[in-house]
Amino acid sequence: MERIVTDPAIMAGKPTIRGTRIPVSLVLKRLAQDMEVKALFASYPHLTMEDVRACLEYAYWLMEPEAVE
Numbered sequence: 001m002e003r004i005v006t007d008p009a010i011m012a013g014k015p016t017i018r019g020t021r022i023p024v025s026l027v028l029k030r031l032a033q034d035m036e037v038k039a040l041f042a043s044y045p046h047l048t049m050e051d052v053r054a055c056l057e058y059a060y061w062l063m064e065p066e067a068v069e
Contacts, residue, residue: 001061003054015058017051027055 005018015024022044030040031052041047 001054001058003051004058017047017054020046022047022051024055024058027052028059031056 003018004015004024006013006015010016011021011023016022017024017027027040027047030043031037034040037049037052040052
């Protein structure tokens with residue numbers, strides 16, 4: 001989870017990709033709308049595949065019963 005951070009001073013504390021103001025929720029929503037990551041990268045050229053994977057891993061972590069206690 002080193003790529004995902006929460007900071008009250010950035011995006012009102014929403015989880016974001018480190019070094020950006022891109023919320024995890026935005027990446028997940030865009031992927032849900034269009035599974036083609038090329039479209040996501042076209043809109044956010046500094047976004048990497050590792051960032052996208054970190055967002056998916058973060059979402060998975062939130063869904064795990066052991067993680068959400």
